Every structure is written in C-alpha cells, then in structure tokens.
Amino acid sequence: MKSKLTRRTLLRGAGATGLAALAAPAIIRPAFAQAGELNVWSYSGFITDDFRRRFEEESGIRLNIRQVSDQGEQFNLMAAEEGNYSADIVCCAGHRFYQFVDAGFLEPIDMGKMTAWDRIEPEYAEATWVSRNGERWGVPLVVVTTGLLYDSQQFDKPTSWDVMFDPANAGRTTYQIQDFFQIAMNYLGYDGSAASYMDDPEQAQQAVNATRDFLIEHKGQVRRYYEAATEIQQMFVNGDVALAEAGSGPSAQLIIEGFPAGYTIPEEGGLAYAYGFNITRNATNLDNAYTFLNALLSSSENGAEIVRSTGYESVIAGTGEHLTPEERAVLALGAEERSRLSWVDVETAPFIFDLIDTAAEEIRAA
The missing domain is CATH 3.40.190.10 (Periplasmic binding protein-like II)
Structure with a gap:
C-alpha cells in the first residue's frame, strides 16, 4: 500500500485481501x-x-x-x-x-x-x-478521522494530547505538520477550524503564530515529521515511535495486521x-x-x-x-469519540490552509 495522509491528498485504502466476501441482497430492482x-x-x-x-x-x-x-x-x-x-x-x-x-x-x-x-x-x-x-x-x-495512534504495550489508552508534549516521550512521537497543526490549535484553546476567525484574519494569524511557536518550542519531542502514511506504520513496526497523530485508515490497517496498537480521539478532539x-x-x-x-x-x-x-x-x-x-x-469509533471530532470547514479551509502551510515551512526551518 502506498498512501499519503494529508488534508490535500487522499489515502488509498488497501484492498481487502484475505477477507471473506459478504453475501449481499439485490441492490437494484x-x-x-x-x-x-x-x-x-x-x-x-x-x-x-x-x-x-x-x-x-x-x-x-x-x-x-x-x-x-x-x-x-x-x-x-x-x-x-x-x-x-x-x-x-x-x-x-x-x-x-x-x-x-x-x-x-x-x-x-x-x-x-x-x-x-x-x-x-x-x-x-x-x-x-x-x-x-x-x-x-x-x-x-x-x-476519515485524524486522531492519536499509540503503542498499546507501552501506553494505556491516552485521554489527552498531553502525551505528545510530555518530555518523558521525547523522540518517540511523529506527526504530519499540516494535519496536526489544527489539532494543536484546538489543544491550545484556539479554533482549529478557523470558522470563528472568518471575519477577523488578524485573529486567525495570531492563533496560527502562537501554535507555530508552541510546536517549534516542542520540536525536540518529534522523532521526525512524516508525509506518507506508510512511514507511520514502518516507524511503529521498527520501534522508532510509540505515539503519532494519524489517520483512521492506516491506524486500522496496522491494528488489523496484528500490531499492538490503539487509536483514539483524545478529549481535546481530532479532525474529520x-x-x-x-x-x-x-x-x-x-x-x-x-x-x-x-x-x-x-x-x-x-x-x-x-x-x-x-x-x-x-x-x-x-x-x-x-x-x-x-x-x-x-x-x-463510538458516539462519545465521534462527538470530539471537528469537521474541516469548507468555507474557511482556503484561507486557514494557506496560513498553516506557511507556518509549517517555518517549523521545518526552525
């Protein structure tokens, strides 16, 4: 499977190899x-x-x-x-x-x-x-949801994104900057969807700048920033990381293949x-x-x-x-975890994505 997990590209789901076909009723009269x-x-x-x-x-x-x-x-x-x-x-x-x-x-x-x-x-x-x-x-x-993937042999089910910034976990985390950025905005108390900033671009910029600075401050936590979903899976299998911002697709595939991992939407929320x-x-x-x-x-x-x-x-x-x-x-996901999801806002996506893309480059260069 080759896939790239970002908001701008679509994960290509792996085929259901080895799964029994369902007996389905007629679908068209x-x-x-x-x-x-x-x-x-x-x-x-x-x-x-x-x-x-x-x-x-x-x-x-x-x-x-x-x-x-x-x-x-x-x-x-x-x-x-x-x-x-x-x-x-x-x-x-x-x-x-x-x-x-x-x-x-x-x-x-x-x-x-x-x-x-x-x-x-x-x-x-x-x-x-x-x-x-x-x-x-x-x-x-x-x-498609974006939440927290964790090694279940090393962690009980985390309830907060705090684990990504805990110094005890330094070097054991990974995330895709643009996708994690909106989650980090929500974690810090800002509006990751930017819906409330539609008429106040200056406030949006301030929220993005504060989140950028926070992620730069905690850059030492990150083993490396990933781009393709297969990178997450490989890092978990190799033991390089134990915590990741990840999409539901590659997380489910990793767990189905037998790796001891769990996937959750922490209390501060995830994206959908x-x-x-x-x-x-x-x-x-x-x-x-x-x-x-x-x-x-x-x-x-x-x-x-x-x-x-x-x-x-x-x-x-x-x-x-x-x-x-x-x-x-x-x-x-259960109803409780689904209730924590924030939907990417269609109307605000164009301007907030541009601000986040710029911030992501600044994080990489820091």
Whole structure:
C-alpha cells in the first residue's frame, strides 16, 4: 500500500485481501435496470469488486473505473478537459470539493433522484460539508478521522494530547505538520477550524503564530515529521515511535495486521472529513449516475465491505451490524469519540490552509 495522509491528498485504502466476501441482497430492482455504461473516477477500495459485480449484473450498466490517487490530479485532469469530461462521477474530498464547485466542474445533486439518501446516517446526511451556495454537491461515502495512534504495550489508552508534549516521550512521537497543526490549535484553546476567525484574519494569524511557536518550542519531542502514511506504520513496526497523530485508515490497517496498537480521539478532539462521489457538469450518463449512487447507499452490507477495504468509517446506516465485535473495535469509533471530532470547514479551509502551510515551512526551518 502506498498512501499519503494529508488534508490535500487522499489515502488509498488497501484492498481487502484475505477477507471473506459478504453475501449481499439485490441492490437494484429489475424495474430500474438500465443499459449502458458509467465512467467513474475512484480511489482504491471505494468500489469493491463484489459491489461492482452485483451492480453490473443487476443494472446492465458497465462500470468503467479509473483509479486516481490525488485530489490535485483529478482537478488538473478535469481542467484540461475544458468541460468535455470523460468521467460522469468523480470522488472529491469533503474539504476540497469547494474548489471543484467554484471551478464549475460539478453538477449539484438532484435530491428528487436520490431515493436512497435516507440510508445515510443523519449526522452525515445533514452535515454542512456536503453543501455550498445552498446546494448539495456530492454524496458522502466514507469518513476519515485524524486522531492519536499509540503503542498499546507501552501506553494505556491516552485521554489527552498531553502525551505528545510530555518530555518523558521525547523522540518517540511523529506527526504530519499540516494535519496536526489544527489539532494543536484546538489543544491550545484556539479554533482549529478557523470558522470563528472568518471575519477577523488578524485573529486567525495570531492563533496560527502562537501554535507555530508552541510546536517549534516542542520540536525536540518529534522523532521526525512524516508525509506518507506508510512511514507511520514502518516507524511503529521498527520501534522508532510509540505515539503519532494519524489517520483512521492506516491506524486500522496496522491494528488489523496484528500490531499492538490503539487509536483514539483524545478529549481535546481530532479532525474529520468525508470523501464521496460527485456528478460532473453535463455528465453524459446522468441517469446511470443516479442509479449507481442509489445502489451504493442501499446496502449496509456494502457499507461493511467498504469499511473493510479502506479502514474508513462508512456513512451508510446499519453498517456496524455487519462487522464483528473485533472489527467494530478497530474500524468504528463510538458516539462519545465521534462527538470530539471537528469537521474541516469548507468555507474557511482556503484561507486557514494557506496560513498553516506557511507556518509549517517555518517549523521545518526552525
């Protein structure tokens, strides 16, 4: 598995090798079956082999799937196509889709055609991050969280991010600066989402500067800053680190593979953002796109397949019923921990990310 865990790129979930396929019910009623095809740009694990087989058999629609690995890659490809998009559906991150919307690449979701929208968990179906300018612009599929990964042989379940700054743990921690920065802002009592700073850029800059200085002051705690998720896993396996800011996907995969680790959202909180499918403007196969999206959401068994293939939480209601207790412990956060998550704010993301990027370079150079 090769993946890069930052807010600007998407983790590529490892395939569900060695996992038994689920026996799932029909996902499309024959009355709605259509002929034709659908062109989808997706990330690994979001469309499982079992779902693809069932969907094509029951709908008569052939899925042409192009694997992509980066939001910037998708954006540049769509820009180059100048409105003649080769994809009917693309997969956008919840904290980046505003760029695709503002560039005119996407079509707002016609809720009258989304017959399976009620299969999305309410906390995700009504979330603000699926909307912009009064329209819904995508169908959420999985939720990625950023929390604390720890070696469970060396630590009991930590309740605070304090452990990352405890001198006793110097040289045993790692984080990706930009992703950890918003968590550190929240830890210090600032607004990591920057939503409260929308009308006060000077206050935002002060919060960023204070957080930057704090992280520079505690730079000696860090074994090294990571960029790719595989680096976290390797550092844990090698015994180089015992604590990390990490995403839910690589954390779950490390635990599933048998490493003695745990993943939690400390009391000061963590971050969350979603990935989903979006319809391109003037999509050639528009009806087939809605058939696909409704089928994707209609099966909670499919939600469990996606969870297993990516390590991410599914937004599809009832998914947890198809996971074993052991799988739920690794692949699903409880309600209490979910309540501690801060969602990346779509409207403030552009300006706060720019401030954080500058601060990150200053931290590296310090």
